[in-house]
Amino acid sequence: xxxxxxxxxxxxxxxxxxxxxxxxxxxxxxxxxxxxxxxxxxxxxxxxxxxxxxxxxxxxxxxxxxxxxxxxxxxxxxxxxxxxxxxxxxxxxxxxxxxxxxxxxxxxxxxxxxxxxxxxxxxxxxxxxxxxxxxxxxxxxxxxxxxxxxxxxxxxxxxxxxxxxxxxxxxxxxxxxxxxxxxxxxxxxxxxxxxxxxxxxxxxxxxxxxxxxxxxxxxxxxxxxxxxxxxxxxxxxxxxxxxxxxxxxxxxxxxxxxxxxxxxxxxxxxxxxxxxxxxxxxxxxxxxxxxxxxxxxxxxxxxxxxxxxxxxxxxxxxxxxxxxxxxxxxxxxxxxxxxxxxxxxxxxxxxxxxxxxxxxxxxxxxxxxxxxxxxxxxxxxxx
Amino acid sequence: xxxxxxxxxxxxxxxxxxxxxxxxxxxxxxxxxxxxxxxxxxxxxxxxxxxxxxxxxxxxxxxxxxxxxxxxxxxxxxxxxxxxxxxxxxxxxxxxxxxxxxxxxxxxxxxxxxxxxxxxxxxxxxxxxxxxxxxxxxxxxxxxxxxxxxxxxxxxxxxxxxxxxxxxxxxxxxxx
Numbered sequence: 001x002x003x004x005x006x007x008x009x010x011x012x013x014x015x016x017x018x019x020x021x022x023x024x025x026x027x028x029x030x031x032x033x034x035x036x037x038x039x040x041x042x043x044x045x046x047x048x049x050x051x052x053x054x055x056x057x058x059x060x061x062x063x064x065x066x067x068x069x070x071x072x073x074x075x076x077x078x079x080x081x082x083x084x085x086x087x088x089x090x091x092x093x094x095x096x097x098x099x100x101x102x103x104x105x106x107x108x109x110x111x112x113x114x115x116x117x118x119x120x121x122x123x124x125x126x127x128x129x130x131x132x133x134x135x136x137x138x139x140x141x142x143x144x145x146x147x148x149x150x151x152x153x154x155x156x157x158x159x160x161x162x163x164x165x166x167x168x169x170x171x172x173x174x175x176x177x178x179x180x181x182x183x184x185x186x187x188x189x190x191x192x193x194x195x196x197x198x199x200x201x202x203x204x205x206x207x208x209x210x211x212x213x214x215x216x217x218x219x220x221x222x223x224x225x226x227x228x229x230x231x232x233x234x235x236x237x238x239x240x241x242x243x244x245x246x247x248x249x250x251x252x253x254x255x256x257x258x259x260x261x262x263x264x265x266x267x268x269x270x271x272x273x274x275x276x277x278x279x280x281x282x283x284x285x286x287x288x289x290x291x292x293x294x295x296x297x298x299x300x301x302x303x304x305x306x307x308x309x310x311x312x313x314x315x316x317x318x319x320x321x322x323x324x325x326x327x328x329x330x331x332x333x334x335x336x337x338x339x340x341x342x343x344x345x346x347x348x349x350x351x352x353x354x355x356x357x358x359x360x361x362x363x364x365x366x367x368x369x370x371x372x373x374x375x376x377x378x379x380x381x382x383x
Numbered sequence: 384x385x386x387x388x389x390x391x392x393x394x395x396x397x398x399x400x401x402x403x404x405x406x407x408x409x410x411x412x413x414x415x416x417x418x419x420x421x422x423x424x425x426x427x428x429x430x431x432x433x434x435x436x437x438x439x440x441x442x443x444x445x446x447x448x449x450x451x452x453x454x455x456x457x458x459x460x461x462x463x464x465x466x467x468x469x470x471x472x473x474x475x476x477x478x479x480x481x482x483x484x485x486x487x488x489x490x491x492x493x494x495x496x497x498x499x500x501x502x503x504x505x506x507x508x509x510x511x512x513x514x515x516x517x518x519x520x521x522x523x524x525x526x527x528x529x530x531x532x533x534x535x536x537x538x539x540x541x542x543x544x545x546x547x548x549x550x551x552x553x554x555x556x557x558x559x
Contacts, residue, residue: 048498064452081385168461169514190385195385196480199484203484204482204484206484207484210472228398231396231400232399284398286445299494301389302387303387303389305389305391306389306390306391306392306393309390329387331384331386331387332384332385334386334387335385335386338388339392342393342462345396346508348396349396349397349400349508350486350508351398352398353397354470354486364399
């Protein structure tokens with residue numbers, strides 16, 4: 001069952017200049033990873049991976065430890081080449097042209113946390129002193145797309161911002177994002193009326209998405225795309241959505257290893273009980289195996305459900321955050337999926353019925369990512 | 384209160400399952416869907432040879448296709464001075480605060496009048512709930528969208544009559 005590592009979060013610090021209301025990373029304190037621990041972590045990850053390992057810098061806000069981040073990248077690339085690939089999850093407020101030059105030189109890509117339009121974003125993602133952070137990020141978007149036109153926007157929805165969802169998504173795509181990865185804060189206090197509101201909002205997004213694909217606009221919206229793929233391509237199997245503690249782990253600033261970044265919190269008790277090893281001594285194999293087995297369990301509450309394999313109940317991290325158990329599904333996930341999957345299927349049915357070319361290419365052509373990229377290059381060159 | 388509730392019946396999506404499909408091993412003959420599929424297949428195979436107890440299956444009637452219906456119905460609207468745009472997106476409120484995005488075959492935006500010809504693919508979107516909402520809007524303040532049933536070719540003339548009756552009723556009611 002134990003496989004070689006493919007993904008790891010590397011949390012450089014617990015500190016952050018924002019105080020996002022839904023953050024799972026615990027208290028914001030100036031506790032950082034030491035240089036020694038960071039380089040030891042890279043050696044550990046390279047050793048535990050048979051093939052390539054993708055390491056995502058996390059926090060808090062990883063750019064607060066800019067010198068350490070650079071040193072880790074230089075060290076790793078000198079010693080391991082492309083065996084270790086780097087990504088960054090950043091709130092974007094500290095990005096500047098120097099960072100973008102560094103990223104370009106070293107092949108680092110980042111996902112940008114941007115929840116939607118200004119109202120949606122600033123409702124939950126504020127600086128420590130209370131001001132919204134949208135403006136600080138919006139100013140940089142032109143440079144960001146110049147660096148990588150395929151930069152992903154990561155958006156989180158909470159009950160308070162559910163009413164902005166459609167407008168926010170439209171805003172992100174209008175601003176130039178091609179990929180929006182959106183999820184709910186499943187640990188929030190969701191109510192039935194929030195689900196109704198979400199339904200309303202997703203229907204609006206479906207209308208926009210349908211027209212966008214008809215117009216040949218190559219966008220990807222994860223709540224729709226991933227669910228269409230579970231029918232058009234392959235249903236979720238074990239380990240597809242979340243392979244916590246197995247091929248994916250997270251390393252806290254202290255060097256403790258966790259099943260996933262969502263388990264770290266502030267890396268003290270009771271969070272520390274979920275640690276499955278450390279970078280000095282390696283894995284606690286028994287603890288690691290127990291997490292994997294629990295994540296792989298068939299969900300008894302889902303027995304007989306026609307949507308099993310199409311919904312997000314396999315994500316043990318989300319389950320754990322919301323219920324305290326990797327295998328117990330929070331009702332919000334079930335309600336959300338039962339509401340969303342029919343909307344997505346109606347959308348896909350209509351795109352298929354209308355023979356929209358981009359729908360067929362996106363979901364049925366294995367070479368679409370490559371052919372699309374080549375197309376974009378040719379268009380850009382033609383100018 | 385939110386709850387976990389397995390979905391016991393779900394309409395099979397109409398868009399294709401791709402070549403990547405590796406059906407999870409829990410979809411087997413032991414599940415109701417597996418048994419139903421096997422039963423239907425056995426029934427059809429038996430019927431196809433003509434020698435089974437069920438006899439050869441009846442041929443379905445030839446139906447007016449969507450493009451044929453559009454040609455007929457568009458002409459009726461045009462004859463009444465109403466030009467239509469095809470494939471128009473609308474958001475319809477089915478319950479307070481609850482909207483469904485639909486796409487209709489023909490619609491005039493300034494008059495808020497149009498129609499949808501419901502072929503065999505449309506029932507997943509134009510559910511009874513959506514159709515009821517559309518009918519209700521026709522009797523209120525619009526948009527005035529007539530949903531027209533899938534029609535056998537031998538009854539194609541009905542399409543003209545239905546469309547004309549709809550336009551006449553809107554005129555009589557002062558909607559247009």
